[in-house]
Amino acid sequence: MKPISEAIDPNPKAGSLFQKSGLRFRPSLPRNLWNAVMTTLVAIAAGVAVLPLVLVLAFVLIKGGQLISLKLFTELPPAPGMGGGGIGNAVIGTVLVTGIAALLAVPVGIGGGIYLAEFAQGGRVARALKVFVRFGTNVLSGVPSIICGVFIYALIVKTRLLFGQSYSGIAGGMALAVLMLPTIIKTTDEGLKLVPDELRWGAIGVGASKFTTVMKITLPAAFTPIATGVVLGIARAAGETAPLIFTALFSNYWPWPETILSGDTGLLERLSQLKDPLLNPVASMSVLIFNFASTPYPELQSLAWAASFILVIMILGANLLARWLGRFAAR
Amino acid sequence: MTTSTPGPSTATKTDLCLSLEDVTISYGSFEAVRNVYLEIPRGQVTAFIGPSGCGKSTVLRSLNRMNDLIEGCHLRGRVVFNGEDLYHPKVDPVEVRRRIGMVFQKPNPFPKSIYENIAFGARINGYRGNMDELVERSLRKAALWDEAKDKLRDSGYALSGGQQQRLCIARAIAIEPEVILMDEPCSALDPISTLKIEEMMHELKKSYTIVIVTHNMQQAVRVSDRTAFFNAEAQDGGSGKVGYLVEYDETERIFNKPTQRATMDYVSGRFG
């Protein structure tokens, strides 16, 4: 070994304290062996990490996909032991409850985000308030979703606060809203922070009020990241179960009586029926999966797979949409 | 075994350290620099100058295979170091970088103590001597010992920008490379720190071969023995510019009697 390293390396001091060998790559060196072993290990880790997604998707698509038909959306779940049926009420219910949650959480969350990014500077009070809000957001986002359900149960369901009703669509929506709120505040705050200050100074420099600056300049500039965050937040809430099982509960019927479409009853009465699901228990796909998965009836179990299929397609679709939205705007 | 060293040896003259033979470097389909022939002598300071975008940093980074870290970067031609082709498939880039050290544009100490910044490199290079001694010696060579000897345990980030850069130089020389590559080492520093580093380079060239990229022509005149001038010109297809070596000679000739018109224009500041 020695003569070669001298032959290529005329530098005399190299031999002394550092062991210098030729430039050739030698796989048997401990450091190169270590490299190979570690690279293999992380490759295996990555494989193991991706495996569940592939398996879950495969089973949901195969087991749930074969049941997809129009009937699934137009019929109610069958009685236990009976075949057929659909999950139409749960699909509508999920959209309804998630919609209520978004209506409640999006304005509040965007407002809170605007406060954090645009207003919370200056005096000691403002700074203390900012810490309070930041801390609250971080902690609330870590509160287990089941606790949101327990909270709304104790606040609204048990006390029958809403027109003497207990379980209701509104209660479910509120529980999901509590869950969504921190996500929306965070994405709004971070989205607004990406807007360069020069843009704000430009608006303030021509004498725009704070309101105009935020509404006309910064908020539109941050639209994409905020929209992305809101879509992701709603998608996540749509799949949540724990906050719903004792707030919106479940229902085996349509959110509205079927007579609402036909003209048997008066128009006014039918209009007033629109509010029914807000104040009564509402079905949702996530609770349906939970309930039907633990029944011994194969028909109900396969409906749970079908609901999983629809839910997963909806949520993955929303995720890919949000991602595409982000990339599209980044150009 | 001697014959099995990668690549046939073409230049084993003792005074020749590195030579580039028809080197073309491209990022993806875009050529950054084309057809460079260059011979860098041992024990001297060689400066690369030229307008921005002419590929001088790219060439410098190709000398110790730092370009490997950039995805899609590809080199054609040969870079010969001590008679071995650095881009031979059997060459270990890690080994290359242990022989040919590098100092970067922005000071980039590790988030470790000053002492550890130097000891870390030595340790992974299999240093078996007295570590305290090596740290002191390296810091002295980098003219940082007096300022840093009382705070060796402090974070490298506790130093000023100029001191950080000298720490990075100390870190590079601690592993006793043969060549030190410097990529605009003073561009982020104030004039006094720049002066200190230039003085240090005069000391360092006694034991190392130095290649420095600089956009400061005065600096090239002050520190270098030989200068290579790179330029960039629009490609035939019109998609961006491609760099090439215009002229390479003793620094004095480049700045006083260049043979190329472009060099003359550049060094006299009439560049456009």
Next chain:
Amino acid sequence: MTASVNQQPFRNRRRPLSERMLDQGFRLLVTALACSVGIILLWILRIIVKESLPAIGVFGLSFLTKSAWDPVSNDYGAFTAIYGTLVSSLLALAIAVPLGVGTAIFITENLIPRRISSLLGLMVELLAAIPSVVLGLWAIFVMEPAIRPILTWLHTTLGWLPLFDTEPQGPGMAPAILILVVMILPIITAISRDALQQVPGELRQAAYGIGTTRWGAICHVILPAAISGIMGGVMLSLGRAMGETMAVTMIIGNSNNFSLSLLAPGNTIASMIANQFGEADGSQVSSLMYASLVLMLLTLIVNILAQWIVRKLSLRYQ
């Protein structure tokens, strides 16, 4: 009239009252909306404390150490559930952290072409988006039957260990831990990936420039520089694992009988609440509220610790 206006187009430069009111109103509105987060948080705490007071009065701190759960004689203790919560989430973490950090390194450190690594990153993120109830369904009908032979083998070969001394029969602690791993893996991976990507390129170059190998750079320079973010992610996912409800409820077996064995059915606080809250009344509700309080405090501590660790470690490496 028109002429005079044209000569002095900005004669009235005071902002109109309406505009100033709008500005003030806007400020007040967003301040109030921002405060609502903190208020909701305090409200949650207040309601849960209030509702659990009767149980706290009756059982006191022995609630935490007793494993009785008897609605007939109204005797409640949450030890089994607390133990299950801690054991399931810590073991899940122990499995998921090496896998997640390893995956993050695999994705970020130029080991594979960028196209493949971004695809892998996307897949891991999509895994995070799958609802936990769907994972629960999958765990019941696919995962648990698939791993049962392995668990049975563990029981027959290592049955002398208290950890494996019961025969696996469907739902239990072990499948619950595995589904938790699946749930927190994407969180750890995503946060570690972000932390690794934020390590400045100069630092990487510095490491390679003095001749470290790839793994030398990763172990000695890049991971230490990213450790604050990674640890933050680990703590965050610990909190998530402790509070995770649906998938665990569906596969853990919901048994309040204490057992050391990982192959036996167990319980966590969240799954106990999910399972019993609907049919509970009287002192059982109050006991469940007490359990909720414990769960909330546990996750609160973990989350605050997470923020503290991030701050502490990032100061060291600044």
